[in-house]
Amino acid sequence: MIPAVRLAGIRKAFGATVALDGVDLELAPASCLALIGENGAGKSTLMKVLSGVHAPDAGTMELDGRRWAPRDPLDARRGGLAIVHQELALAPHLSVAENVLLGAQPSRWGLVRARERDRLAAAALAEVGAGDLPLGRPAGELPPAARQLVEIARALTARPRVLVLDEPTSSLGRADAERLFAVVRRLVAGGTAVVYISHFLEECRALAGGFCVLRDGRSVAAGALAGCDDATLIRHLVGRPVGELYPRVPHALGAPLLTVDGLAGAGGRPRCASFTLRSGEILGLFGLVGTGRTETLRALFGLDPLAAGTIELAGRRLRPAPDRLLAQGVALLSEDRKGEGLLLARSIADNATLGDLGACSRWGLVSPRRQQACAAALMARTAVKAAGPGQAVGELSGGNQQKVAFARLLHQRSRVLLLDEPTRGIDVGAKAVLYRLMGELAAGGAALVVVSSYIPELLGICDTIAVMERGVLGEPRPAASWDAPSLLAAAIGADHA
Numbered sequence: 001m002i003p004a005v006r007l008a009g010i011r012k013a014f015g016a017t018v019a020l021d022g023v024d025l026e027l028a029p030a031s032c033l034a035l036i037g038e039n040g041a042g043k044s045t046l047m048k049v050l051s052g053v054h055a056p057d058a059g060t061m062e063l064d065g066r067r068w069a070p071r072d073p074l075d076a077r078r079g080g081l082a083i084v085h086q087e088l089a090l091a092p093h094l095s096v097a098e099n100v101l102l103g104a105q106p107s108r109w110g111l112v113r114a115r116e117r118d119r120l121a122a123a124a125l126a127e128v129g130a131g132d133l134p135l136g137r138p139a140g141e142l143p144p145a146a147r148q149l150v151e152i153a154r155a156l157t158a159r160p161r162v163l164v165l166d167e168p169t170s171s172l173g174r175a176d177a178e179r180l181f182a183v184v185r186r187l188v189a190g191g192t193a194v195v196y197i198s199h200f201l202e203e204c205r206a207l208a209g210g211f212c213v214l215r216d217g218r219s220v221a222a223g224a225l226a227g228c229d230d231a232t233l234i235r236h237l238v239g240r241p242v243g244e245l246y247p248r249v250p251h252a253l254g255a256p257l258l259t260v261d262g263l264a265g266a267g268g269r270p271r272c273a274s275f276t277l278r279s280g281e282i283l284g285l286f287g288l289v290g291t292g293r294t295e296t297l298r299a300l301f302g303l304d305p306l307a308a309g310t311i312e313l314a315g316r317r318l319r320p321a322p323d324r325l326l327a328q329g330v331a332l333l334s335e336d337r338k339g340e341g342l343l344l345a346r347s348i349a350d351n352a353t354l355g356d357l358g359a360c361s362r363w364g365l366v367s368p369r370r371q372q373a374c375a376a377a378l379m380a381r382t383a384v385k386a387a388g389p390g391q392a393v394g395e396l397s398g399g400n401q402q403k404v405a406f407a408r409l410l411h412q413r414s415r416v417l418l419l420d421e422p423t424r425g426i427d428v429g430a431k432a433v434l435y436r437l438m439g440e441l442a443a444g445g446a447a448l449v450v451v452s453s454y455i456p457e458l459l460g461i462c463d464t465i466a467v468m469e470r471g472v473l474g475e476p477r478p479a480a481s482w483d484a485p486s487l488l489a490a491a492i493g494a495d496h497a
Contacts, residue, residue, distance in 0.1 A: 002065040004029045004162055004193035005050070010059035012049055017387060019045040021217040023059070027162070032184065032194040034204035034225065037214035038237055038427040039399030040385035043197050044086060046214065047164050051083040052076040063162065074103060082160035086167040086197075086398045086425060087338060088151050092140025097121035099139045100154045124153040129179030144171040144336055145289045152180065156187075163187060164195045167398070169203060170425050171335075173289030173453050174488070181207060199399075199427045200454075201230055215239055238429040245432055246460030249439025253463060254279035257447045258330075258416050260300060263309035269295040271471030273309070277416070277447045282438060283476060284458035285451045287468030287491050293451045294335055296473065297418045301325055301332045313416070331355065331414035333405055335421040335451070337398075341405045344394030348386055349375035351393050351404050355412035378407040383433045398425040406434060410441075417441065420451045435461050455484045469493050 005027040012020040020042045027033045037043050048054045050061065052070030061068040063081065070076035073083070090099050098105070100121040106113045118135050125131050130149040133142070139150060148171040155163060165184070169177040184194055184207055196208055204211065205225055213221040213236040221228075221236040258277040263270060269292035277283055285293050298304040300311060302320035311318045313328055322332075334340040342351050352375045353360050360371040375389035382403040386396055393404055402425055409417055422438075423431045438448055438461060452458050458465055459479055466476040467490035474490060 001028065003027055003062070004031075004064060005068075005195070006060075006062040006065075007046075007050070008060050010046065010049060010061070011057045012045055012054055013057055019217055020049070020056075023214065023217070023219045025212050025219060025222075027193050027195060028210070029064075029193055030188055030191045031210065032188050032196055032208040034208035034211040035195055035197045035214065036199070036201070036204060036211060036233065036237060038385075038429055039397045039403075039425075041214040041237075041427075042217040043214055044166055044397060045217075047083055047085075047166060047195070047197070050076075051081060051164065077103075077158050077160070080161035081164070082155040082158045082162075083164040084151050084155050084166060084168055086170065088147055090139045090147055090151060093138060095136050096125075096133050096139055096142070096150055097135040099150050100124050101157060102154060104157060120157060121153070124157045125149070127156055128153050128183055129176060143290070143294075145173060145176055148172055149176065149180075152183075156183075160192065162193045162195070164197070166197045167199070167425055168196075169198065169200070170398075174455075175288060177203075199425070199431075201233060201428070213237060234428055237427065245428065245435075246457075247432055247436045247439065248461075249436060249443050251280045251439060251443035253281045254445065257314055259310075259312040261310045261312075263296065263299055263311070264307040265292070265295050265299045266305040266307045267295070269471050270299065270468065270473060273468070273473040275466060275473065275476050277449060279415075279445045279447050280442050281464065282442050282448045282450060282462045284462035284465040284479065285449060285468060285473070286453075286455070286458055286465060286487050289453065291468045291491070292471040292473075293468050294420055296468070297332060297420050297449065297451060301330065301418060303332075326355065326412070329413075329415040330418070331409045331412050331416070332418045333409060333420055333422055335424065337401055337405050342393050342401055344401075345392060347375075347390050348379065348384065348393055348396075348404055349389040352378045352389075352407045353411055355408050359411070374411065375407075378411055379404075381410065382407045382437070383430050399427060399430060402426055403430060403434070406437075410437065415446050417446060417448045419448060421453065422450060423452075423454075423457065431457075455487055458487070459483070467491050 003026045007025040010020050010023040023046055035043055049056050052072045052075055097118050101117050106116040121135055125133055128149050198204055211225050256276050257279045261274050263273040273296045287293050299306055302322050349371050353371050357366055360366055360374050372389045384400050384403045393401055423434055462479045464476040465479050465482050467474045
């Protein structure tokens with residue numbers, strides 16, 4: 001059988017940095033292959049080479065047994081390969097329909113046939129379970145999960161023979177992810193070959209038959225997933241055995257530190273959120289996408305206006321505003337690292353130390369030497385893979401960007417951390433590092449609120465968990481009293497139906 005895709009000896013360097021150093025990969029027709037590896041292992045670079053974003057320095061590529069050398073992504077799309085990158089590439093000022101058909105809008109005599117465009121866009125969105133999205137709404141106004149579905153729908157309009165999905169569920173809740181899985185299975189059954197890139201091993205097992213592991217720019221293992229357990233996969237990923245996936249650092253819950261009572265957002269989310277957070281506590285917030293988890297953190301931090309509610313920090317009432325809360329030791333990690341969390345054109349050092357430049361200053365002026373030293377220590381602590389503190393954050397992989405955003409919170413030495421999807425796009429080994437850091441922060445007396453769509457993560461690291469349903473936050477309960485079915489039941493209101 002001729003492979004749908006065959007790569008042999010692929011090499012790609014950017015100056016002195018070797019991103020790919022002899023990668024081999026084979027993808028069978030009408031199959032799904034899981035491409036896995038740590039952040040910075042070369043997965044996204046390899047797919048950019050395959051899709052024509054970069055030309056390989058060495059090696060050969062074949063598609064359906066024929067030489068494959070696309071000039072650019074549009075040439076690759078026309079040749080039968082479509083890709084959804086981890087960092088989305090929507091045009092925020094264009095409508096949903098225009099983004100779905102971007103570069104392929106139906107036209108006649110040079111004019112776009114708007115009715116036909118909308119029909120095709122609606123059909124593509126319905127295929128990924130997003131048929132209710134308003135076609136005329138600017139894509140920049142959509143939440144991250146909806147933008148992800150628009151990008152996937154755009155890839156499907158080309159009816160590709162080979163589809164590459166790079167971390168496709170990173171912004172999706174469980175229900176949207178399940179719909180995507182159904183789409184992938186349908187495509188494979190219809191003859192499409194799929195490369196599926198994900199840090200979630202359970203997702204890989206649910207969809208893919210085979211796997212290929214990249215480490216440090218090289219393909220180090222490949223085979224059938226059914227014959228390889230998670231411990232072996234993780235050892236291939238990181239080059240060593242990994243102990244606990246959810247390391248627990250002993251910590252005790254202390255006195256109440258943050259009290260939130262009747263918090264309601266002016267935009268209708270949250271409708272009502274109340275909880276008391278103690279020092280040394282890790283509180284998880286679970287719920288379906290759109291129920292108000294992110295909005296709760298944004299309103300609490302003063303990014304979104306409040307309609308009602310009170311906030312007290314260590315018994316002192318606060319008016320939520322980012323500058324006041326930062327001064328009081330409250331910090332927020334945004335779920336949208338690219339749009340809100342980072343200055344992509346600035347260096348790692350600038351981003352990591354931005355929250356407390358005083359620690360890197362002398363006589364009121366930032367000391368480059370001190371800033372570089374602070375950033376280097378933070379990079380080591382959070383396992384950031386980069387050329388050095390002076391590298392621009394925009395040049396890093398998505399997972400390493402996330403680690404830089406987390407490093408800034410460590411540098412600020414905050415006593416309350418509001419973490420919105422803190423491990424999104426991060427590999428298994430790096431997740432374990434961040435989980436341990438969260439435990440160490442709690443052991444030091446800090447209090448953490450963790451919003452996550454990943455149930456094993458919440459059950460593995462949290463002391464208490466509260467579920468948000470239709471904008472209302474339920475009573476926090478000990479994590480030991482929850483399991484996956486009960487969390488899902490609470491999220492859809494089935495536990496009190």
